[in-house]
Amino acid sequence: xxxxxxxxxxxxxxxxxxxxxxxxxxxxxxxxxxxxxxxxxxxxxxxxxxxxxxxxxxxxxxxxxxxxxxxxxxxxxxxxxxxxxxxxxxxxxxxxxxxxxxxxxxxxxxxxxxxxxxxxxxxxxxxxxxxxxxxxxxxxxxxxxxxxxxxxxxxxxxxxxxxxxxxxxxxxxxxxxxxxxxxxxxxxxxxxxxxxxxxxxxxxxxxxxxxxxxxxxxxxxxxxxxxxxxxxxxxxxxxxxxxxxxxxxxxxxxxxxxxxxxxxxxxxxxxxxxxxxxxxxxxxxxxxxxxxxxxxxxxxxxxxxxxxxxxxxxxxxxxxxxxxxxxxxxxxxxxxxxxxxxxxxxxxxxxxxxxxxxxxxxxxxxxxxxxxxxxxxxxxxxxxxxxxxxxxxxxxxxxxxxxxxxxxxxxxxxxxxxxxxxxxxxxxxxxxxxx
Amino acid sequence: xxxxxxxxxxxxxxxxxxxxxxxxxxxxxxxxxxxxxxxxxxxxxxxxxxxxxxxxxxxxx
Numbered sequence: 001x002x003x004x005x006x007x008x009x010x011x012x013x014x015x016x017x018x019x020x021x022x023x024x025x026x027x028x029x030x031x032x033x034x035x036x037x038x039x040x041x042x043x044x045x046x047x048x049x050x051x052x053x054x055x056x057x058x059x060x061x062x063x064x065x066x067x068x069x070x071x072x073x074x075x076x077x078x079x080x081x082x083x084x085x086x087x088x089x090x091x092x093x094x095x096x097x098x099x100x101x102x103x104x105x106x107x108x109x110x111x112x113x114x115x116x117x118x119x120x121x122x123x124x125x126x127x128x129x130x131x132x133x134x135x136x137x138x139x140x141x142x143x144x145x146x147x148x149x150x151x152x153x154x155x156x157x158x159x160x161x162x163x164x165x166x167x168x169x170x171x172x173x174x175x176x177x178x179x180x181x182x183x184x185x186x187x188x189x190x191x192x193x194x195x196x197x198x199x200x201x202x203x204x205x206x207x208x209x210x211x212x213x214x215x216x217x218x219x220x221x222x223x224x225x226x227x228x229x230x231x232x233x234x235x236x237x238x239x240x241x242x243x244x245x246x247x248x249x250x251x252x253x254x255x256x257x258x259x260x261x262x263x264x265x266x267x268x269x270x271x272x273x274x275x276x277x278x279x280x281x282x283x284x285x286x287x288x289x290x291x292x293x294x295x296x297x298x299x300x301x302x303x304x305x306x307x308x309x310x311x312x313x314x315x316x317x318x319x320x321x322x323x324x325x326x327x328x329x330x331x332x333x334x335x336x337x338x339x340x341x342x343x344x345x346x347x348x349x350x351x352x353x354x355x356x357x358x359x360x361x362x363x364x365x366x367x368x369x370x371x372x373x374x375x376x377x378x379x380x381x382x383x384x385x386x387x388x389x390x391x392x393x394x395x396x397x398x399x400x401x402x403x404x405x406x407x408x409x410x411x412x413x414x415x416x417x418x419x420x421x422x423x424x425x426x427x428x429x430x431x432x433x434x435x
Numbered sequence: 436x437x438x439x440x441x442x443x444x445x446x447x448x449x450x451x452x453x454x455x456x457x458x459x460x461x462x463x464x465x466x467x468x469x470x471x472x473x474x475x476x477x478x479x480x481x482x483x484x485x486x487x488x489x490x491x492x493x494x495x496x
Contacts (some may be wrong), residue, residue, distance in 0.1 A: 002439055009446045016453055020460040023453045127466035130473045134452055142445045149437055191472040
């Protein structure tokens with residue numbers, strides 16, 4: 001039945017993608033975020049939807065079927081991303097031999113970068129930027145809505161597990177966290193009452209889905225988002241009320257084993273799982289010290305021969321007493337140490353520069369918004385929500401191996417796209433009509 | 436059962452968005468109409484906060 005549903009959808013969507021490349025671009029992004037094939041069991045489950053829509057979009061763009069495209073102009077985010085990808089290519093080429101996921105992860109990076117680099121060229125006005133935000137919210141809150149409803153239906157016993165492409169429960173939790181600011185923005189800026197109610201309903205469902213993942217790192221990210229949203233919100237009272245209601249709902253509905261698991265955050269030093277992570281950080285830093293320019297290669301830490309080589313090395317964290325883990329295959333459990341070990345200090349600095357650039361761009365968006373007038377406040381508010389998503393990524397990602405997830409890079413480029421749009425507003429070039 | 440229902444809702448909503456994008460491009464329809472229309476002005480009854488401060492006034496004619 002689901003396969004028939006998707007077939008019907010594809011019969012309409014594919015021709016539209018050819019006729020309207022921006023529709024193809026939305027389909028490309030949506031297919032990557034929703035990972036639809038993992039929800040199908042029949043004849044439609046074997047297709048590579050992301051690749052299909054990527055090829056259709058690029059073909060349609062090359063055939064100049066979208067006259068609203070803006071010529072490519074290098075910007076800070078694109079340059080940093082480009083350097084990150086080029087450096088990643090060298091990392092993959094010079095990696096330790098026998099790394100299982102070396103080229104797969106580099107493949108994820110350059111494909112994500114391709115999607116991102118096209119964004120400022122194709123999302124040329126407010127309508128398209130809004131459509132992009134809606135697409136991201138729809139795709140990710142599909143998972144949130146599903147797991148949130150199951151959590152309610154099961155009386156709090158549902159354990160949310162991700163589809164294969166998302167990794168484990170912690171990764172799913174982070175993806176869900178990052179969509180919360182998008183949902184809040186769409187709730188505030190949707191004109192249709194039904195749409196506003198829909199986005200508002202998706203908010204607590206997604207929060208419950210985060211609870212259902214039992215991820216401790218996600219809880220910390222949830223606090224960070226809540227504080228940011230309340231501080232940056234125009235309607236502070238509304239923001240506080242929403243956050244308070246969600247917190248009350250979590251406290252009331254979360255099962256006892258969830259509460260017990262979250263309490264272990266306070267006992268990190270005694271928690272074997274946490275100290276194992278610190279050991280992994282030590283080994284990652286040791287790989288970087290030995291290979292400062294290009295690191296060890298993607299997921300070098302998880303290769304047995306690489307782990308054995310560095311498991312007694314102090315790296316940059318020799319001052320911390322950690323247990324020796326003789327087993328290999330341990331993940332880095334931190335975006336910082338993941339990139340450090342995989343890509344060396346150069347890759348690490350490029351990664352940090354990309355994230356810092358996101359927040360710098362946010363300030364620039366607000367400066368442009370103030371110059372352009374109060375009717376552009378939506379751009380500032382959206383920039384704040386993108387920053388909230390990045391903050392969740394930074395806080396929760398400090399305990400997870402999610403350096404190569406696509407959503408943070410999409411947020412960074414969306415921030416740049418907002419800035420480019422506001423700059424065109426300032427110079428009077430904003431009235432690009434879609435034809 | 437829940438999975439199928441949510442999938443149907445998801446596909447339906449996304450199709451509405453795609454149709455709007457297609458109609459705006461090919462039929463030159465007004466962008467800001469329909470289910471996913473956005474508020475052109477900021478939401479009403481906004482309290483000022485540090486982010487907004489004072490907007491620069493547009494130049495006089």
